[in-house]
Amino acid sequence: MKEYGYLWELALILGSTKMFGLITKKLKMPQVVGALFAGLIFGPAVLGNILSNFNVGGFNLAEFTLRETDFIKMLAEIGVIVLMFNAGLGTDLNELKKCGKSAFLIALLGVLVPLSVGCGFTYWFFKEGWIHSLPGTSTFMQAVFIGVILTATSVSITVETLQEMGKLKTVSGNAILGAAIIDDILGIVALTVITSLGAKGSSGGTGELAFVLIKICMFFVFVMLFGLITSKLFTKWMDRDKKGMHRHVIGAFVICLIMSFLAEFVFGVADITGAFFAGVILSLTHREQFLASKFDVIGYLFLSPIFFASIGMQVDGKQLSHMGIAVVIYAIAITVIAVATKIVGCGLGAKICRYNNYRSLRIGVGMISRGEVALIVANKGIEAGLMPKELVAPIIVMVLFTTIITPIILKPVFLKTGPNAISDQMDSELASTYEKRVVEKKKNILSE
């Protein structure tokens, strides 16, 4: 295939993720599901494995399937950075202030329960030797990392389902939306801490630990100072012209890349954390919609499909068959844990905030689905040497299952008439802004 094989690979990635995405869309599932399947089917997990036994005209047919080259890996990494930057651009700090204490408590328990149970179970699994943890980093850290992956809720599928059912503007719907915003922030903080600690190696004495924590604090101080200055200067610069201009979009990208770089280079923090906060900072310019619309184009047309497919590509059919039953058991267990801990964690949080049983269950179910962010975090873990590659398949299973199951469970839970069935409707500002945003997003990211 020589050096221009990457042209074929790009064509195959873009074509297959879109085709599968359109199919999953018809089946009322997010297009991400289709993109993942494309990576699985055209990658080493299925076709790569099968076709490696065939040779035609001097070419091994597996050469025409998807493989994770360095080039694809780096493009996927930039894809993640752009995804996180866009997520940051979509964060509304004012909205965050409006979320009440109850949203905070629901999110906090919805993070802590999956984190601790996921970590505990994985640690036990490693210790029993059923799956080997990576050498070089402490087993405990790797278990914590899996816990962090389990924390990231992706409510867009919930919001769409509730919207269809006309149940978004309810007490439970409002609580889900509020908790999801906080969940994002808590998730990124957890990721920041774990990658920093993990990157510093497993030996970590208390002195080193303190040093890492100081660096993380310094990073957040830097974000605040840099954010204050940059958001003001950037707003001034953009306000010189009424129309958005190319220079502004490029300027925004430069800020995103520099913050990603500095996060890693100076503070030892994950680059995607830097990208996310670059987005948050630029969301303060009030031109974030214009900026996001441009980054959406390089996202959907080029970088995002590569990222989602690359996750699917990391599953290797041969490797899986060597691992066998242990991986299957782990996949089932971690999926059950992912579902149960969100229901229990968020539900418990809601219960403490005096939501009744029905609403607490609804809120818990609404937070089940994991999406892009879980994949992004998992990808980071593989790169940082914090997660064995065999666990990619279980994580994909978990993401797919939680995404597919959420709308299915949501319906009976929300349609069942409890004692508060009628009084449940409420005006929700959060729901209104969210509805708008989902419509926007549907127009843009990996849709259509």
Next chain:
Amino acid sequence: MKEYGYLWELALILGSTKMFGLITKKLKMPQVVGALFAGLIFGPAVLGNILSNFNVGGFNLAEFTLRETDFIKMLAEIGVIVLMFNAGLGTDLNELKKCGKSAFLIALLGVLVPLSVGCGFTYWFFKEGWIHSLPGTSTFMQAVFIGVILTATSVSITVETLQEMGKLKTVSGNAILGAAIIDDILGIVALTVITSLGAKGSSGGTGELAFVLIKICMFFVFVMLFGLITSKLFTKWMDRDKKGMHRHVIGAFVICLIMSFLAEFVFGVADITGAFFAGVILSLTHREQFLASKFDVIGYLFLSPIFFASIGMQVDGKQLSHMGIAVVIYAIAITVIAVATKIVGCGLGAKICRYNNYRSLRIGVGMISRGEVALIVANKGIEAGLMPKELVAPIIVMVLFTTIITPIILKPVFLKTGPNAISDQMDSELASTYEKRVVEKKKNILSE
């Protein structure tokens, strides 16, 4: 700098090309000039060379300058493919039919004269041993390749200048526009033939030569058949939805990538030739503006700056100082040849078509400037082993000089009142469509 150094490099490329581009724009020069300078100044030619002598905190400062990594090289290559695809999308086959015989003759001589003189001079320069041709490919082929680089006219700067002067809708302006369209096609054909022949090695007996030529013919047959079917199917597909959709843009990109791949893999033709004709095929859908607007975004925001900077990066300060005087002489000579042969070639063509002396001179001067395409072809030559890397600097000098000088010479030549000064104005359909397109382009590619 470790593995996240590329984040810094991307930030530096995007930031510096835009900044320099805005400066050159203020100086009434195309932004490509600025982007090239950015690559020169922040690359190995200037800063990389200087900073390599300094170390700070365990880092050699040259690590923070631009360097042509494999990643940058491949992104630049995709950038070129997108540029050529967009050029193809901008080609209007109907317009081509309207160009008369005179436009054809002007373009043909405007291609043949620079090609033969550039080739002859370079061959002599190689033979005298002042600059060494690459081993492995015939010296003559390499000389022909330089000739091909000299053929590519880029009239956008001429059109802008004539527009400002109100001289675009003149007999000479119309001839320039017509000839430029033909020039593009002749240039791409010349490139196709030379890269195919060159890639087959220098030994090339007549049997092999015939084989290569048959493959090229088959490529053009393939383009026509594939084009007929694809353009119809694609139009039908797009017409199902009134609005343009993501799937259409992705579909277009997939066609572009597959044609680029097949061009190399099956027909031994340059990938950018495939990309160009993919664009031409999709221009028949009559939605080419929608498609082009999306590819413009990944162009200006990501890929094009990387390509232009990467050309500048290929100039190495240390290498140049070793070569010394020979490269300088070659740069001056090839620049003079570039200017003179276009004036003589196109002017001669015009003269044969019975344009008077004034108009022939105007037409010749209008065709002087070389731009993106010359750089794209040069880049291809380095990749294909058809051009020694030392010649990048002279080619850049040639492109910069012809681009800067064209508007300067155009003014006196067009303002001087000849015997036909008044009757020169004419209604020109070509000029009208071109004016529109330049306005569009100014909105998009590397502008603002």
